[in-house]
Amino acid sequence: MTNDSLVLAARDVLDRGPDAFAGPPADALVDEVSRQHPAGDLYCRATAKAIAALQIPVDSPDEIAASVYANYIWSHFVCKLVMTASPPVALEYARRLFDTGELQSAIDSDGPALLSSFHYTGFPLMALCLAQSPVAPLFSKGRPDLLEKSSARIRDHVVYLSDRSAGVRLTRALRQGRSVFIMLDVILSATRVVRTQFLGLRMGVAAGLGKIARLSGRPCVPLFWELTDQGTRLRAGPAVHPAPARSEEALIQDFVDSQAVFVAQHPTHWLEWYSVLDEAPGIRGEIKRGNEVVWARLARALD
16 A cells, blocks of 8 residues: 555556546646656756747747646656556557558658657657557667566667667668668767757757668658647658768758757647757756656556
């Protein structure tokens, strides 16, 4: 028996079965985690500061930041909790939520590609759906999640960027006809960084996408989505093609430009606004430590 409000809220969510992702229990868990996350105030302040500094028309950066924070908590905690506790439930929900037909048509027509996006609301569910779709790309991740259990099944679908062979494996997959998926807006401590222009400010993103594109000869296809109750179409933007005369930095800038248009139109759905701030590495570290504190408590709901 426990009196931990986070554990109790998490169990209420898991008791909902197929309805775990939405409704009062999910909202209550978002509220509890939002209130008790050790870095929650920092996340909101940094997000509002970043939004205010960028060239997008919004009435209240603080209100946008509050919505972003709620989407962050839902994506990182509600989604991942259900995915860990009930994989079949999560997969069925993700399949109902996302329509991958447009991307599948693009891959069928043009061949394998480097698929990439920023971290938008529901990104764990998008990745789950995409992994089980006909596209079935090889995913890159920074490191194993706290609750992730290593298995042959996971290793078949995921390359950890902390592994020295990550770039080689991703390039080989593309050459052998398999698409790969990379996210650039979260930078690991040992990752090489490319400075780009993003909505009027300089922002560092993870390097490597351009090099992999040039070595494999395959284009980068930007992905976007906005969650709706009626379903979510996974949109594929125009492909960014490598060329001998173009630098890695130029290719990555083209990709960032495509994401900037979407972010400006849907500001509440990008979860990594603080990436544009000079102090982003320190902020990211504080948020990561806060996430680990929350997960250490939520994990008891899985017992």
